[in-house]
Amino acid sequence: MTTQTPVADVPEPPHPQTTKPGNGRGLRGHPWLTLLTVALGVTMVALDGTIVAVANPEIQKDLGASLADVQWITNGYLLALAVALITAGKIGDRFGHRQTFLIGVVGFAVASAVIGFGGSVSMVITFRVLQGLFGALLMPAALGLLRASFPAEKLNQAIGIWGAVIGASTAAGPIVGGLLVEHINWESVFFINVPVGALALVMGVFLLKDHRAEKAPRSFDIPGIALLSSAMFCLVWSLIKAPEWGWTDGGTIAFLVVSLACFILFVLWEKKASEPLLPLSMFRSVALSAGTVLMVLMAFGFMGGIFFVTFYLQNVHGMSPVESGMHLLPLTGMMIVSSPLAGALITKVGPRGPLVIAMLFVAVAMFGMSTLEPDTGTFVTSLWFAVLGLGLGPVMVGATEVIVGNAPLEHAGVAGGLQQAGMQVGGSLGTAVLGAMMASRVDTALPEKWSEKQLPPLPEDKAEQLKGAAEVGMAPPAPKGTPEAVAKAITDVIHSSFISGLGLAFVCAGIVAVLAAGVAVFTKSGQNNTGPTVHI
Numbered sequence: 001m002t003t004q005t006p007v008a009d010v011p012e013p014p015h016p017q018t019t020k021p022g023n024g025r026g027l028r029g030h031p032w033l034t035l036l037t038v039a040l041g042v043t044m045v046a047l048d049g050t051i052v053a054v055a056n057p058e059i060q061k062d063l064g065a066s067l068a069d070v071q072w073i074t075n076g077y078l079l080a081l082a083v084a085l086i087t088a089g090k091i092g093d094r095f096g097h098r099q100t101f102l103i104g105v106v107g108f109a110v111a112s113a114v115i116g117f118g119g120s121v122s123m124v125i126t127f128r129v130l131q132g133l134f135g136a137l138l139m140p141a142a143l144g145l146l147r148a149s150f151p152a153e154k155l156n157q158a159i160g161i162w163g164a165v166i167g168a169s170t171a172a173g174p175i176v177g178g179l180l181v182e183h184i185n186w187e188s189v190f191f192i193n194v195p196v197g198a199l200a201l202v203m204g205v206f207l208l209k210d211h212r213a214e215k216a217p218r219s220f221d222i223p224g225i226a227l228l229s230s231a232m233f234c235l236v237w238s239l240i241k242a243p244e245w246g247w248t249d250g251g252t253i254a255f256l257v258v259s260l261a262c263f264i265l266f267v268l269w270e271k272k273a274s275e276p277l278l279p280l281s282m283f284r285s286v287a288l289s290a291g292t293v294l295m296v297l298m299a300f301g302f303m304g305g306i307f308f309v310t311f312y313l314q315n316v317h318g319m320s321p322v323e324s325g326m327h328l329l330p331l332t333g334m335m336i337v338s339s340p341l342a343g344a345l346i347t348k349v350g351p352r353g354p355l356v357i358a359m360l361f362v363a364v365a366m367f368g369m370s371t372l373e374p375d376t377g378t379f380v381t382s383l384w385f386a387v388l389g390l391g392l393g394p395v396m397v398g399a400t401e402v403i404v405g406n407a408p409l410e411h412a413g414v415a416g417g418l419q420q421a422g423m424q425v426g427g428s429l430g431t432a433v434l435g436a437m438m439a440s441r442v443d444t445a446l447p448e449k450w451s452e453k454q455l456p457p458l459p460e461d462k463a464e465q466l467k468g469a470a471e472v473g474m475a476p477p478a479p480k481g482t483p484e485a486v487a488k489a490i491t492d493v494i495h496s497s498f499i500s501g502l503g504l505a506f507v508c509a510g511i512v513a514v515l516a517a518g519v520a521v522f523t524k525s526g527q528n529n530t531g532p533t534v535h536i
Contacts (some may be wrong), residue, residue, distance in 0.1 A: 007274050017265055031149040031158070033207045038142035039162050040199040041105045043169035043356075044193050045135045048112065051177035053307075054325055055361050057314050058186040062119045066468060068244065071435060074307065076125045078428035079236050080132025081139075083229045086278055090220065090359065090418025096143040097212040097413060102201060104138030107196025116190040118449070138418075143416030145208065149405050156401050156525075160343020163397045168336050174325025183468055224277035229321035239432040241377035255460055260516040278414060283481075294355065295422035296429075297516035298362065298395050302388070304430020305366060305509035307472075308438065308502055315473035316374050330382045334389030335396075342394035343401075351398040351523045360516035361391030364512035368456030372505045374495045395516075402523045417488035434508060438501035442470050443499040446493065453489045467496070473498035 027033055052073065060070050074164035092100040120125050150158045180188040238255035245252050249461040254422075270276040285288045336359075346353055365388035371383065400419050407415030446467055450458075458466065469476050475494045478487035 003168060004048050006067040010312070016307045025509040027207055029102035030207070031154070034145055034149045034209070035158050037160060037203045038101065038145050039165040040143050040196070040203060041101060041138055042162070043165060044105070044108060044200060045049050045138060046166045047173045047176070047196065048108075048190075048193055051173045051180075051192070053310050054174045054177040055181050055186040055189045056310060058181050059121075060126065060238050060365060061279045062471070063119075063122045063124070067451065069121045069125070070472075071307075071431060072097060073121075073128055073239070074123050074431060075236070075428055077128040077132040077238050078424050078431070079136075079233065080129045081136050081152045081424040081426055082232050082236060084133050085421040085424065086228065086414060086417040088136040088138050089144070089413035089415070090270070090277055091137065092141040092413035093125035093411060093417075094145050097148070098204070098208045100137050100209045100413075101141035101145065101208065102204050104134045104136070104141060105197050105200045105204065105335065105536045106136060107134030109194050109201075112190040112193035112197070114263045116187040119235060119397070136417075140416030141411050143400070143404050143419065144413040147407075147412040147416070149209075155405060156207075156343045156347040156374050156397070157340075158343075159401050159404075160340040160346075160397050163343070164336050166335075166396075174244045174328045174332075175268040175322065176325075178320065178322030178325035182320055202298075206225050209246075211358065214248070219274055219275045221270075221273050221277040224266060224273055227262050227266035227269060228277060231259050231266055232421075234262065235257035236425070236428050237434065239429060239436075242432075242436060256447040258282055278418070279411060282411060282415070282418075286522055287524040288400050288406040291406070291517050292418055292422045294359075294395070294516055294519045294523065295403070295419060296426035297512050297519060298359065299423040299426030300429070300430035300433075301362065301366060301509035301512040302392060303515070304434035305369070305506050307435065310416065310424045311472045311474075312372065312502060314499075315475075316498060327381060328380065328385060331385035331389040331392075334386050338390050338393030339397050339499075342397045346394070346401065346525070350525050351402055352521060354394050355402075355520035355523055356517050358394035359475075359513055359520055362518065363393065363510045363513035366513055370506035372499065372502065374499055374508075396522070398520075401525070405525060408461030430509070430512075434505040437508060438505045439471050440506045441501040442497050443467055446470050446497040449493045449497055453493055455486070455489060455493070469496045472499070473502075 014466075053201055056070050056073065059073065061063060063069075066075075088100065088104075111127045111134060115127045116130070118127060146158050146162065148153070168369055176192065178188045180192065238259065241255070242249075242252045254335045267280070270278060270280050278306050309328070310324055311317045313327055319327065342354055342358070368387065369381075371455050373385075403419040403422075404412065404415045407418075447463075466476070470493075473495060475491040478490060513525040
């Protein structure tokens with residue numbers, strides 16, 4: 001260890017020193033400018049998520065994609081994030097969150113551009129996976145920068161504003177995406193990430209300051225990375241493929257068994273690794289563990305249930321992409337409002353009460369949306385969307401602070417990765433499990449409702465095509481010469497079968513939200529906020 005030299009003589013000493021945030025010269029490293037910069041980068045990821053949701057029906061039609069293909073556009077992205085997030089957080093802890101954030105921004109923007117030029121479902125899915133990998137670098141690095149830049153008394157406020165910015169970009173996504181899809185094409189929803197990424201890169205180069213703790217890791221746990229990545233991949237893969245293979249199929253069971261074995265081996269290895277990928281000592285904090293489980297359950301219910309909302313609005317109600325985006329505004333708008341308010345409230349009273357109440361709001365919204373019908377009016381759907389947004393904002397802010405705030409500073413990146421991994425794994429599992437439940441329900445309801453309408457039997461191949469259409473609520477055009485009454489009966493059968501599956505999915509999501517409210521009882525504010533440690 002070299003002798004420290006006064007800052008006036010050596011502007012950038014090679015060893016970290018403990019300072020208060022914002023003590024550096026100029027604008028570089030200023031906490032609020034850091035927040036602005038990382039929020040812009042994360043906005044690109046949030047914007048992409050909602051834009052793609054609105055574009056999914058058009059992608060399906062234009063590329064002739066099946067429901068499984070459309071799910072893979074989402075699941076491939078989520079799977080890549082889930083597999084890579086914790087490792088990416090460790091990379092940020094090791095090499096610096098600033099560098100990791102900038103690489104993530106560039107890679108995400110480039111992958112988005114390539115998707116726009118792709119002309120096949122396989123190309124879209126492949127580069128959605130790459131988007132996920134670069135997003136994995138970006139997301140935990142952003143939280144690591146916030147954790148290191150803000151003192152304890154300001155961290156909740158910063159995360160609240162960060163959540164509001166994400167909510168704003170989420171709100172803009174359906175509108176911007178709808179306008180682009182309707183007036184240009186679905187490819188343009190990916191091209192829009194390029195200018196956003198370029199601006200985030202420029203701001204990051206000039207405004208972000210490298211933050212590393214004195215006890216930052218110096219090596220990588222390669223066996224741990226391999227075991228954890230394999231475990232999560234096999235788990236999500238088995239759940240995605242189970243509807244196609246069958247839940248009792250040998251392939252499904254094999255992947256689940258391999259996943260469980262890898263998780264067990266990962267835990268055993270982490271106990272003896274000199275520099276573990278995910279230090280198990282972090283989970284001695286009951287609050288951190290509860291926050292992680294809460295994030296998984298929240299994402300399971302929300303992302304799994306909301307996956308089919310765009311199909312409901314566009315295919316059942318016949319809305320355009322722009323109209324469906326407008327109808328989602330109550331959801332994202334309430335997230336914008338509730339996130340900063342939740343940050344201030346949690347700072348005053350702690351996370352436990354607000355999180356329990358917020359998850360109960362989510363549960364009420366989920367149960368409410370389970371009652372949607374093909375002719376449900378705008379007022380009712382907007383009401384449930386608003387209640388859902390009112391609950392989601394505090395959960396996002398509170399659970400994030402509980403996880404990141406209760407982790408030691410030297411593991412801030414890993415904690416950020418854990419928070420994002422919990423959300424992405426939960427979302428992927430929710431989409432897969434609730435999607436499978438919905439498909440099963442539709443497959444059962446469709447023949448029953450078809451018989452009730454006394455419609456003529458269909459050949460097996462036609463029946464399978466009709467099931468695929470019903471799973472996304474899309475009534476195919478009736479053959480030429482079909483009587484109007486028969487065509488209307490077919491449409492009614494398809495829509496009512498879809499609604500039957502949608503209702504089941506939201507009931508299950510509501511039950512999960514109630515369980516999450518119970519988990520929220522064990523949360524509390526971070527205990528490791530001892531002040532940022534940064535390079536000056």
